[in-house]
Amino acid sequence: MAFFSLLGLMEHIQPSVTAEPPSRHQAWTRLQKLASDPGLRQLQTLFAHDADRASRYTFRQGTLMADLSKNWINDQVLKALIDLAASCRLEEKIRQLHQGEVVNPTENRPATHVLQRRRHTRADIEDQRRHFYAVAENYQQQHWLTAFGEPVESIVNIGIGGSFLGPQLVIEALTDLQTSSRYPVHFLSSVDDSLHKQVFSQINPRRCVFCISSKSLGTSETLRNTEAVMQRIRALPGYQPDARRQSFVAATANHEAACALGIAETHILPFANSIGGRFSLWSAIGFPILMSIGADAFSRLLRGAESLDEHFASAPFANNLPVLMALLSIWYRSFMGLPAYAVLPYDARLKHLPAWLQQLMMESVGKGRDIHGNPLPYSTSPWVFGEHGQLSQHAFFQAFHQGNDVIPVDFIGVRQPATGNQRFLLINMLAQSATLMNGSQTQDNNPHARCPGNRPSTVLLLDDLSPHSLGQLLALYENMVFTQSVIWNVNCFDQPGVELGKRMARQIDQHLSAGTLKELDTDDSTRALLQNILLDHNGHAE
Ligand code: F6P
Numbered sequence: 001m002a003f004f005s006l007l008g009l010m011e012h013i014q015p016s017v018t019a020e021p022p023s024r025h026q027a028w029t030r031l032q033k034l035a036s037d038p039g040l041r042q043l044q045t046l047f048a049h050d051a052d053r054a055s056r057y058t059f060r061q062g063t064l065m066a067d068l069s070k071n072w073i074n075d076q077v078l079k080a081l082i083d084l085a086a087s088c089r090l091e092e093k094i095r096q097l098h099q100g101e102v103v104n105p106t107e108n109r110p111a112t113h114v115l116q117r118r119r120h121t122r123a124d125i126e127d128q129r130r131h132f133y134a135v136a137e138n139y140q141q142q143h144w145l146t147a148f149g150e151p152v153e154s155i156v157n158i159g160i161g162g163s164f165l166g167p168q169l170v171i172e173a174l175t176d177l178q179t180s181s182r183y184p185v186h187f188l189s190s191v192d193d194s195l196h197k198q199v200f201s202q203i204n205p206r207r208c209v210f211c212i213s214s215k216s217l218g219t220s221e222t223l224r225n226t227e228a229v230m231q232r233i234r235a236l237p238g239y240q241p242d243a244r245r246q247s248f249v250a251a252t253a254n255h256e257a258a259c260a261l262g263i264a265e266t267h268i269l270p271f272a273n274s275i276g277g278r279f280s281l282w283s284a285i286g287f288p289i290l291m292s293i294g295a296d297a298f299s300r301l302l303r304g305a306e307s308l309d310e311h312f313a314s315a316p317f318a319n320n321l322p323v324l325m326a327l328l329s330i331w332y333r334s335f336m337g338l339p340a341y342a343v344l345p346y347d348a349r350l351k352h353l354p355a356w357l358q359q360l361m362m363e364s365v366g367k368g369r370d371i372h373g374n375p376l377p378y379s380t381s382p383w384v385f386g387e388h389g390q391l392s393q394h395a396f397f398q399a400f401h402q403g404n405d406v407i408p409v410d411f412i413g414v415r416q417p418a419t420g421n422q423r424f425l426l427i428n429m430l431a432q433s434a435t436l437m438n439g440s441q442t443q444d445n446n447p448h449a450r451c452p453g454n455r456p457s458t459v460l461l462l463d464d465l466s467p468h469s470l471g472q473l474l475a476l477y478e479n480m481v482f483t484q485s486v487i488w489n490v491n492c493f494d495q496p497g498v499e500l501g502k503r504m505a506r507q508i509d510q511h512l513s514a515g516t517l518k519e520l521d522t523d524d525s526t527r528a529l530l531q532n533i534l535l536d537h538n539g540h541a542e
Helices: 003-007 026-035 043-048 075-087 090-098 123-140 162-173 193-202 220-234 255-260 284-293 295-314 321-335 353-365 389-393 397-402 420-438 467-488 496-514 524-534
Strands: 058-061 064-067 102-104 154-158 185-188 208-213 248-252 268-270 340-345 383-386 409-414 457-462
Touching: 026 075, 026 321, 043 420, 058 321, 064 321, 064 467, 075 090, 075 321, 075 467, 090 102, 090 295, 090 467, 123 268, 123 284, 123 295, 154 162, 154 220, 154 284, 162 185, 162 208, 162 284, 162 353, 162 467, 185 193, 185 284, 193 220, 208 220, 208 284, 220 496, 248 255, 248 284, 255 268, 268 284, 284 295, 295 321, 295 467, 321 340, 321 467, 340 353, 340 389, 353 383, 353 467, 389 420, 397 420, 409 420, 420 457, 457 467, 496 524
Parallel strands: 154 185, 154 208, 208 248, 248 268, 340 383, 340 409, 409 457
Antiparallel strands: 058 064, 064 457
16 A cells, blocks of 8 residues: 555545534534624623623532633523533433443443442452552562562553553652652653663662553553563562562553563453543553552542542533533634643642643544544644643743733642642732733833733632542543543544554564665655664665
């Protein structure tokens, strides 16, 4: 197959079903009309004519409070958005998700992350949960040792994408948590020699458990890193694994591949194929989290997420926080034409949230085809980015305030502990949100100093940063993304674009090894670059 036809494969797949796209719904047309009203972009005027706007658009759910009032909405827009959600049969889709029905049609399976975090759930999921809790407990209680007969002192997580971002985020977010046994966790994600050096300089490999985290156990980065680490560890003197002495565990849905890697049966932590990678931190992929924060805290994390799921499944759309946040993002992306979305935690503990959300949203709803394979007549995922809010104030906020592109922002703050520094962070966060909205028209005659204002933002406040509130926050965003997918009518749980890139890398690798680069089905630019960078003078792979 020619390269361009391979690249265009997905473009040429014939739609199997012709379904009515959401853009044909009556509510969609209403929203298009509403979006042409410039008055909706005048936040100060909206506030001036609406005495209880701030309180009416502020929502509380558990430990979370969300002020949506500084957004380009009014009651009419909200009503039309909620009608759109209803006409897309959102309620039915949420029920299907919660009942474990097929919601991932291209892979013909359910998405069971919601079942995974329920206290009382399916027997197979409870068994899997008991198993990874027991493995953690065995290491913590020193019933199990490393293959060197040493107690465990630290964990290295070998994984990438969802098998890295979720654990990294949660462990960092809960650094302040007091637990009886906290094990430092290090992450080997990309295939970088410098990263290997860094990680190995921080651990005692004889007292370390390496957790190979990969749903598929087919991800080349993870396999390469695993191979390198296994070679290194197995070559160390005194490496003598037995039933109670193991230095490797594998959190995976691919049992066979874990056995082929030589992982002891007892040390394989299974989870279902129906857990999407980016939704997987609640499953055995959370093993490093469990080792870091302990079983009680991990259970509280699950309970926090479960409580948000219950809210998502039962609250009317007009008070349903994940639904409202999804509707807002759809409003901005599909009707107001705003291409980006920034998430800015004002708390160093949440510094990895933007990267996690970026994968969650962009891999889930960054699609150009609907759930039936038909091309979409509208854009989906915004470009998600972010950073610690205070650091970004001194980096990219200038463009938020005065650039010609409007970027909707989620500010995230944590109320407790109420220390001076925490207050300083919150003051800065609220100052930025107010300034984005109010601008500085009247400041002086200097046109350069003028900020247009009327820039939208949401303020999300957590009472504290506990396992429970963190579980709520993450489930809020997961359910928001699921809602986006229902309304945009895309499959939230596959990622064919990423798979295509992975296949290309494999082909290049194979042709390089076989010395057949000339036969590689690719473009001239790529071939020239490959020859330039990866071949020696004689045309052999370096
Ligand atoms: O980036 C593509 C992807 O498939 C993600 O969806 C997933 O989180 C990541 O690769 C890692 O996959 P695995 O857990 O199978 O190694």
